[in-house]
Amino acid sequence: MNAATMPQEAVRTNGVDVAALFDTVAAVKQDPGLARFLFRARNRWLDGGHNRSAIQGFYGCKAEDTTRTEPFVLDADEPPVLLGRDQGANPVEYVLHALAACMTTTMVYHAAARGIEIRGVESQLEGDLDLRGFLGLSEKVRKGYQAIRVRMRVQSDASPETLRELTGYSPVYDIVSKSVPVEVTIETR
Secondary structure (H helix, E strand, O other): OOOOOOOOOOOEEOOEEHHHHHHHHHHHHHOHHHHOOEEOOEEEEEEOOEEEEEEOOEEEOOEEEOOOOOOEEEEEOOOHHHOOOOOOOOHHHHHHHHHHHHHHHHHHHHHHHOOOOEEEEEEEEEEEEOHHHHOOOOOOOOOOEEEEEEEEEEEEOOOHHHHHHHHOOOHHHHHHHOOOOOOOOOOOO
């Protein structure tokens, strides 16, 4: 085997295969239909505030993805002060997790595409929630978070402004910071 026939190691920046990333971008530019995804989750109420969600297949790149042989299982519950048994993070805590994870991944991928090295990322999130909205005690109080604060510590030579710009591409940041239509259908049996 000579150097010309040896498999080449993928160039990675921030753990991201940059060539594959650019190939994906080029494919989506050529065929925008590849960009449409349908993600799904199933949830089952167990008891009190305890729910269990399973996440497995999804539709993307014009095909059903069945690469996950087992579902990801997430339990949600409430802490005892909110009448739960703490068998999982509560749903609004999962929102903070989803926001942190998506903003981090988005920043890392976009930085890789720009050749920006990220050596480490840690984030802390806080969300202010007033139970009066959830409990129906005040129409003036929002039911969900009134505010969320994200503090990220990033080890990189890039400027904070550049890194902040990259986090703005996060789908979950978009969902949380802007209103998204939610259609609810309920069937009784």
